[in-house]
């Protein structure tokens with residue numbers, strides 16, 4: 001894993017310094033396949049936000065963005081990342097000796113997840129005087145309609161036309177098919193990796209998943225991601241064969257909804273472990289399962305896959321989705337993490353926990369955040385989680 005991510009960032013760094021190569025910035029559920037198929041190296045600022053959170057560097061960078069006019073109430077990936085840029089620091093320096101994030105030749109965002117990404121990318125477009133393109137799909141949809149797919153397919157076609165003069169050649173349709181095929185293979189393997197947690201005791205936890213998910217976010221459409229997940233799956237199967245439990249005395253199985261608290265992965269993991277509870281499934285890790293990709297119909301299938309994501313759906317869909325996960329993964333209770341700065345990925349605000357309770361599923365809400373640890377109380381969360389685990 002370390003080598004996969006190291007090579008990915010060193011390659012990006014080299015591309016940014018090479019006038020012959022082009023770097024595209026893309027949102028985490030943006031059309032990375034189109035960018036890769038056209039020959040761009042692809043960088044994901046949200047991944048950088050997560051690194052800033054996990055290393056807790058964001059505690060120093062969020063206030064810088066706040067002091068420069070970005071509210072503490074908005075996405076703390078955005079404020080962590082913009083603050084880091086303003087401060088001139090990146091965790092890539094300590095991790096891989098890279099002095100700055102790769103400068104973009106093009107910025108491409110997709111508002112399928114939220115509109116914060118638009119403000120975020122627009123900041124950099126102005127800062128670097130770089131072209132920018134936004135995909136604006138229908139949002140918060142109860143079901144998938146053909147006109148939505150047609151709409152987003154047309155937007156992808158427009159994007160390709162926009163990108164061709166920047167990269168200097170037309171899109172090769174065969175290359176796009178191959179890239180989508182690689183994405184499909186990687187995402188299928190990733191889904192199989194996550195499904196290994198259906199086994200009792202589970203060989204992995206949600207906290208492991210937040211680390212294992214790196215390649216499916218940043219290396220979709222590459223052979224590297226496929227190979228990584230083949231290895232990981234084989235390793236997990238071996239662990240199951242050896243009866244290796246991620247939580248030694250697993251006797252409660254938990255579902256995690258919402259974002260990870262990146263700066264508290266270890267301590268939260270320890271709390272569950274000490275209470276013999278394994279967090280076996282999550283909305284977050286499953287957000288990069290795109291079973292609709294079809295190499296024979298690349299653009300329309302990408303449109304469908306990227307519209308369909310959990311975050312872009314209504315509460316009726318979300319309720320049924322979580323209830324199905326509870327059934328399939330033999331879950332005893334659901335933890336909702338209400339992220340202060342990301343209402344888009346927090347599902348506790350519109351009565352969803354209570355609706356699940358009415359279906360016989362125990363739920364709890366903990367307040368926190370993905371990166372801003374000022375919004376997270378260790379004491380309160382520990383007390384709440386321990387009391388919840390005791391009652392179930």
Ligand code: SF4
Nearest residue numbers: 075113114116342344
């Ligand atoms: S979905 Fe939430 S965490 Fe992700 S970019 Fe949007 S506001 Fe930030």
